[in-house]
Amino acid sequence: MEPIFDNERPIYIQLVEMIRIDIVSGKFEKGQRLPSVRELALTMKVNPNTMQKALAELENEKLIYTERTNGKYVTEDEALIEKVKKELAQEKVNQYLRSMKSIGISYQTAVKYLQELGGEDGISKV
Amino acid sequence: MEPIFDNERPIYIQLVEMIRIDIVSGKFEKGQRLPSVRELALTMKVNPNTMQKALAELENEKLIYTERTNGKYVTEDEALIEKVKKELAQEKVNQYLRSMKSIGISYQTAVKYLQELGGEDGISKV
Amino acid sequence: MEPIFDNERPIYIQLVEMIRIDIVSGKFEKGQRLPSVRELALTMKVNPNTMQKALAELENEKLIYTERTNGKYVTEDEALIEKVKKELAQEKVNQYLRSMKSIGISYQTAVKYLQELGGEDGISKV
Amino acid sequence: MEPIFDNERPIYIQLVEMIRIDIVSGKFEKGQRLPSVRELALTMKVNPNTMQKALAELENEKLIYTERTNGKYVTEDEALIEKVKKELAQEKVNQYLRSMKSIGISYQTAVKYLQELGGEDGISKV
DNA sequence: GTGGTCTAGACCACC
DNA sequence: GTGGTCTAGACCACA
Numbered sequence: 001m002e003p004i005f006d007n008e009r010p011i012y013i014q015l016v017e018m019i020r021i022d023i024v025s026g027k028f029e030k031g032q033r034l035p036s037v038r039e040l041a042l043t044m045k046v047n048p049n050t051m052q053k054a055l056a057e058l059e060n061e062k063l064i065y066t067e068r069t070n071g072k073y074v075t076e077d078e079a080l081i082e083k084v085k086k087e088l089a090q091e092k093v094n095q096y097l098r099s100m101k102s103i104g105i106s107y108q109t110a111v112k113y114l115q116e117l118g119g120e121d122g123i124s125k126v
Numbered sequence: 127m128e129p130i131f132d133n134e135r136p137i138y139i140q141l142v143e144m145i146r147i148d149i150v151s152g153k154f155e156k157g158q159r160l161p162s163v164r165e166l167a168l169t170m171k172v173n174p175n176t177m178q179k180a181l182a183e184l185e186n187e188k189l190i191y192t193e194r195t196n197g198k199y200v201t202e203d204e205a206l207i208e209k210v211k212k213e214l215a216q217e218k219v220n221q222y223l224r225s226m227k228s229i230g231i232s233y234q235t236a237v238k239y240l241q242e243l244g245g246e247d248g249i250s251k252v
Numbered sequence: 253m254e255p256i257f258d259n260e261r262p263i264y265i266q267l268v269e270m271i272r273i274d275i276v277s278g279k280f281e282k283g284q285r286l287p288s289v290r291e292l293a294l295t296m297k298v299n300p301n302t303m304q305k306a307l308a309e310l311e312n313e314k315l316i317y318t319e320r321t322n323g324k325y326v327t328e329d330e331a332l333i334e335k336v337k338k339e340l341a342q343e344k345v346n347q348y349l350r351s352m353k354s355i356g357i358s359y360q361t362a363v364k365y366l367q368e369l370g371g372e373d374g375i376s377k378v
Numbered sequence: 379m380e381p382i383f384d385n386e387r388p389i390y391i392q393l394v395e396m397i398r399i400d401i402v403s404g405k406f407e408k409g410q411r412l413p414s415v416r417e418l419a420l421t422m423k424v425n426p427n428t429m430q431k432a433l434a435e436l437e438n439e440k441l442i443y444t445e446r447t448n449g450k451y452v453t454e455d456e457a458l459i460e461k462v463k464k465e466l467a468q469e470k471v472n473q474y475l476r477s478m479k480s481i482g483i484s485y486q487t488a489v490k491y492l493q494e495l496g497g498e499d500g501i502s503k504v
Numbered sequence: 505g506t507g508g509t510c511t512a513g514a515c516c517a518c519c
Numbered sequence: 520g521t522g523g524t525c526t527a528g529a530c531c532a533c534a
Contacts, residue, residue: 010524025230036506047526052508060312069506069533086243088229093243096222103214104151111240117212117219118233262509277482289522299511304523321518321521338495340481345495348474355466356403363492369464369471370485 011046015054018044023063023074024085034064034072137172141180144170149189149200150211160190160198263298267306270296275315275326276337286316286324389424393432396422401441401452402463412442412450 005011022028034040034055041051055072058064062080066072075081100110131137145166148154160166160181167177181198184190188206192198201207226236257263271292274280286292286307293303307324310316314332318324327333352362383389400406412418412433419429433450436442440458444450453459478488 012524021229025228037508038506049527050525053524055507066507068508071506085229085231086239089226089231089239090243092222092225092229093240095225096218096240097244099218099221100215102151103147103211103218104153105211105215107244111237111244113212113215114219114222114237114240117216118223118237264509273481277480288520301512302510305509307522318522320523323521337481337483341478341483341491342495344474344477344481345492347477348470348492349496351470351473352467354403355399355463355470356405357463357467359496363489363496365464365467366471366474366489366492369468370475370489 012050012054012057015044015046015051016057019054019058020061020063020084021088023058024081024088028074030074030078030081031076032074033070034074036071138176138179138183141170141172141177142183145180145184146187146189146210147214149184150207150214154200156200156204156207157202158200159196160200162197264302264305264309267296267298267303268309271306271310272313272315272336273340275310276333276340280326282326282330282333283328284326285322286326288323390428390431390435393422393424393429394435397432397436398439398441398462399466401436402459402466406452408452408456408459409454410452411448412452414449 005014019028028034035043037051037055038048040055041048044051055064059066059072061084062077063075063084064072065075097107097110100106100113105113131140145154154160161169163177163181164174166181167174170177181190185192185198187210188203189201189210190198191201223233223236226232226239231239257266271280280286287295289303289307290300292307293300296303307316311318311324313336314329315327315336316324317327349359349362352358352365357365383392397406406412413421415429415433416426418433419426422429433442437444437450439462440455441453441462442450443453474492475485475488478484478491483491
């Protein structure tokens with residue numbers, strides 16, 4: 001359960017990425033109230049200021065917004081969430097294709113392998 | 127040009143992985159004579175003993191073999207290379223699916239996205 | 253010389269405004285290297301972190317940029333500076349018109365007064 | 379509706395300024411009978427004594443006068459009102475020019491901007 | 505209670 | 520030296 005951070009990159013950036021994923025994955029739903037800054041900081045075992053900085057960044061991206069004295073909420077803008085989700089997906093697709101290319105596998109074959117091999121090793125096809 | 131190693135895992139393991147990729151990708155071709163251990167060690171900026179250990183591991187996997195006084199060669203066994211290649215590909219497929227799942231994207235959608243988004247950002251579709 | 257801050261608004265915002273003005277007014281010229289964060293903080297008698305936050309905000313606006321380990325510089329984008337300058341000017345114009353309106357003076361008269369009264373009380377007409 | 383006062387300056391001075399504006403703007407017309415001190419004090423949420431002090435100041439300026447048992451009236455002296463109005467206008471003009479100068483904009487440009495930008499952002503040009 | 509701000513002081517990588 | 524990050528701890532307004 002211990003969240004572990006990559007020492008190479010700022011913690012607040014990694015927090016941004018983690019929470020961003022929680023939002024696009026639906027773990028934090030559209031319009032949902034987030035746990036308080038202090039609570040999130042406690043959960044992630046970081047300083048509240050660090051968490052604050054991460055949340056400020058997400059607010060910059062409009063993925064969350066603040067209700068004064070009330071808490072922070074996930075955006076209601078479903079289209080935005082979808083857009084960010086696509087961006088993340090694009091990244092993963094690129095990573096996949098790059099890694100396949102590095103072992104000499106073309107785009108066509110990468111697609112074929114995904115269809116052939118997908119779902120093995122406990123990764124559900126559904 | 128500087129190969130960079132992950133500090134978390136033994137270097138020789140990482141060498142194994144790199145050379146394995148060079149073989150399945152065809153950079154080192156079937157039956158080809160490899161550069162000498164010392165040469166490879168120099169290129170990768172590692173100790174020759176470390177490189178030796180890596181090559182021993184690959185020989186164990188039968189991906190390379192030694193001709194007593196003559197050097198080391200990539201296996202002639204095309205089927206084996208193909209098998210390893212598939213194993214690596216399987217790994218990549220799993221990584222891809224796992225990462226997509228983490229952002230809330232199902233197998234079906236992961237396939238669709240690969241077809242839709244593949245090739246953007248300078249990653250050739252060919 | 254003591255910079256005084258309005259207690260009602262965050263200091264870092266006021267720093268942003270002050271430095272923004274220094275840039276559009278040409279006190280900090282296009283492309284010029286800014287004093288170091290620590291130096292600016294000292295001059296303004298604020299904590300370096302507060303100054304850092306202000307500068308980060310200006311970097312967000314692209315009015316300044318950072319050269320790693322070298323310092324921060326005013327943008328080279330003259331058009332951007334001009335745009336910001338116009339925005340600030342628009343604000344002043346609005347303030348002027350609003351204040352004139354509050355004492356019952358129309359836009360037409362506000363313009364006329366500016367031409368008639370401008371330059372008195374030591375405010376140069378040039 | 380809540381009048382808000384600047385904590386830095388005496389409230390009675392701020393009342394003087396507000397009522398003075400009401401007079402020159404025509405909200406309180408030439409020769410008009412003012413609401414009673416108590417009424418004004420209630421409206422502005424200040425102590426009647428404070429309001430009394432403000433009105434005394436305005437009487438000093440001759441902007442209002444008292445009819446012994448009858449109440450207070452706005453002056454009939456249109457020229458005086460006009461003069462005060464010009465003084466206030468002069469102040470606004472100076473403020474405008476000073477603020478423009480602070481962002482590096484000359485008198486000539488300040489006039490041009492007023493003509494170009496005036497009326498935007500919901501501030502009527504009429 | 506909530507988020508927001510500020511300070512002091514430390515450590516880091518980079519060059 | 521430079522900027523960047525992180526922590527600890529404090530105080531504030533709001534309601």
